[in-house]
Amino acid sequence: MKKVRWGIIGTGKIAHLFASDFSHVKAGELCAVASRNKASADAFAEKFDIEWAFVDYFSLINSHEVDVIYIATPHVHxxxxxxxxxxxGKAVLCEKPLTINEAQSRILYDLALEHDVFIMEAMWTRFNPAVEQVIEWVEEGEIGTLNSLQASLNFLAPTDPNHRLLNIEMGGGALLDIGIYPVFLAQLLFGKPDFVQNQAVIGDTDVDVFEQILLGWESGKLASLDASLISCNPNRAVLSGSKGYIELDSEWFKAKSCRMVTAQGAERAVTFDFPGNGYQFEADEVNRCLQEGLLQSPNYSWQDSLELIATLDEVRQDIGLYYPGEEQPDFDVDDHHHEHSHHKH
Structure with a gap:
């Protein structure tokens, strides 16, 4: 089987994490990087022993040196x-969110189908061994009927108003960057919600800096989620069932351990001793899919991705947060409601 050749677009923090974990990928080689800044491209290539460094994204995209490209630029690009x-004709692993809204994501998936090209949103948490263990426990009925879920993802973002996380032009805000993870976990377990409620705090730069989201399902299941760029939090996830609960340990989205506790108090803990942060698992999945000739991963499908962004769209519509170039519906009728429920931070 010939080695899958990888290229990376972008040389920011996430690109560094992915490239350093790439040494643990089972197959495939990292052979190209592109940055619009020559010094960044060269330094990145040298650090990770990458053969080709491009100063133009499109040179990499059209290069014959790569089969699949990992996109690690800010959301809006x-x-x-x-x-x-x-x-x-290049396969794609694109950092989450795949795009800033469902309409854009749909266009990409339709295009990929039309051109027979593999594409996957880089929801790396889906392939984390601790998360896979949790799915297995739930499916085997170890905690009975799963009723509810609580998950948080909070961290202190840089305060520079031009930083991508706070910049509306760059698709900034807590929801798309980190809120996507708790919503992903809820939908992984329960599917697309039937009810979406939220409270959000909009910061000085007009993006959401903190939100609490409540998702509900007709079947009687609930998920209580929060995401913040202004708070510290243990970042755990707890799944509650009729016979016990499961906890994913701190920084649950990249956890190396999880535990199950029965209603009687018996505990079973599992630790996974994998190297790095765990980005290698999504790369392994892409390599496997490419070698099997698949256009999408059966474990994190286009449909999964579309349902996730659709929920995030719904939350953003409720907040009244739109990014440049997005259609803004006419909110006249409902203005008082928005004034009432969203506070300026």
């Missing part, structure tokens, strides 16, 4: 770059 990759 994902759509155009992924589209260019698909049109160039």
């Amino acid at each position: 994902h759509f155009d770059l992924a589209k260019a990759c698909i049109l160039a």
Whole structure:
């Protein structure tokens, strides 16, 4: 089987984490990187022993040196770059969120189908061994009927108003960057919610800096989720069932351990001793899919991704948060409601 050749677009923090974990990927080799800054591209290539360093994204996209491209740029650039990759016949692993809204994501998946090109949103948490263990316990009925879920993802973002996390032009805000993880976990376990409620705090730069989201399902299940760029939190996830509960340990989205506790108090803990942060598992999945000739991962499908962004769209519509270039519906009728429920931070 010939080695899958990888390229990376972007040289920021997430690209560094992915590249350093790539040494643990079972197959495939990292052979190209692109940054619009020559010094960054060269330094990144040297650090990770990458053969090709491009100063132009499109040179990498059209290069014959790579089979699959990992897109690690700010959110607002994902759509155009992924589209260019698909049109160039390159498989894509695109950092989450795949795009800033469902309409854009749908266009990419339709295009990938039309051009017969593999694409996956980089929801790396889905392939984390601790998360896979949790799914297995739930499916085997170890905690009885799973009724509810609580998950948080909070961290202190840089305070620079131009930082991508706080910049509306860059698709900033807590929801798309970190809120996506708790919502993902809830939908992984319960599917797309029937009810979405939330409270959000909008910061000085007009993006959401903190929200609490309550998701509900007709079947009587609930998920209580929060995401914040202004608070510290243990970042655990707890799944509650009729016979016990499961806890994913701190920094649950990249956890290396989880435990199950029965209603009687018996505990079973599992630890996974994997190296790095765990980005290697999504790369392994992409390599497997490419070698099997698949266009999407059966473990994190296009449908899963579309249902996730659809929920995030719904939360953003409720907050009244729109990014440049998005259609803004006419909110006249409902203005008082928005004034009432969203506080300026």
